Structures are given as C-alpha cells and as structure tokens.
Amino acid sequence: xxxxxxxxxxxxxxxxxxxxxxxxxxxxxxxxxxxxxxxxxxxxxxxxxxxxxxxxxxxxxxxxxxxxxxxxxxxxxxxxxxxxxxxxxxxxxxxxxxxxxxxxxxxxxxxxxxxxxxxxxxxxxxxxxxxxxxxxxxxxxxxxxxxxxxxx
Numbered sequence: 001x002x003x004x005x006x007x008x009x010x011x012x013x014x015x016x017x018x019x020x021x022x023x024x025x026x027x028x029x030x031x032x033x034x035x036x037x038x039x040x041x042x043x044x045x046x047x048x049x050x051x052x053x054x055x056x057x058x059x060x061x062x063x064x065x066x067x068x069x070x071x072x073x074x075x076x077x078x079x080x081x082x083x084x085x086x087x088x089x090x091x092x093x094x095x096x097x098x099x100x101x102x103x104x105x106x107x108x109x110x111x112x113x114x115x116x117x118x119x120x121x122x123x124x125x126x127x128x129x130x131x132x133x134x135x136x137x138x139x140x141x142x143x144x145x146x147x148x149x150x151x152x
Contacts, residue, residue: 110123
C-alpha cells in the first residue's frame, strides 16, 4: 500500500494549489513517502520539492484511504495523510516538474476542476475543526463511486 502526504497552505485568505497537466485538475501539493520517512518529514520534503516553499509547523488534519475499483475488484489502494499549514518560508515557484502553481482565493476553490473527493477534503481542511478520517472509492479514470467521512 502506498503512503502519500499533501498539505493545504493558506496565506492571506488564499490557498496554494498545483495544477496537474494530465487532467488539468488542481490538487494540494504533496507526494509519495520514502522508506523510513515520517509523514511530517515527507510532507515538508514533497511540498518543498513541488513548490519551493518550506512548511513550518504543518499539522496532520486528515487521514484517508483511497481505493480504485474495477467492478468489485480493488486494483489500487493508498493512504493519504493531509496536512494544514499557515506558516512557511520562501516564495512559491510558478511551475514545477509536477505542474503549474497558483494561489487561489479560498472562496473560489469550489469552481476549480479537481477530483470530487478532493472537494470534500479541501472543504474540511479550510472550514472543519479537528481531525477527519475517510474512505474514497474511485473508478480507474477517477470517477467518484462512493465516500465515507468521519470527522472527530
């Protein structure tokens, strides 16, 4: 099972998101954990690699199971650890190997193209209190089949 971290960084009522080239969807920057790495080490490293920004004091706010199903068969499964941060150092890149970066006003995020499950995650990261746990099930082409959320 793959382990992935990402982070929603908010500054001045804006959030930094990455637009992936394949689908044009916007995502919170992050990526796969390396062997022996803690989730906090991974999110700081991945965020810096993708954005040029060093996160200060990111806090994990969501833990999710992501499933890809073909029919009744699970073909892929990973754990997603989503962090939230308001403190950082450095200036964001305009582009990285992973795609284009842009700061978006919080109130416009719902209009951006993204995976449907990400809408629920980002909404909770911005407006929710405490931790949230959940499971998202997608088709291989990322159509959301079902989701279950359990805020603490």
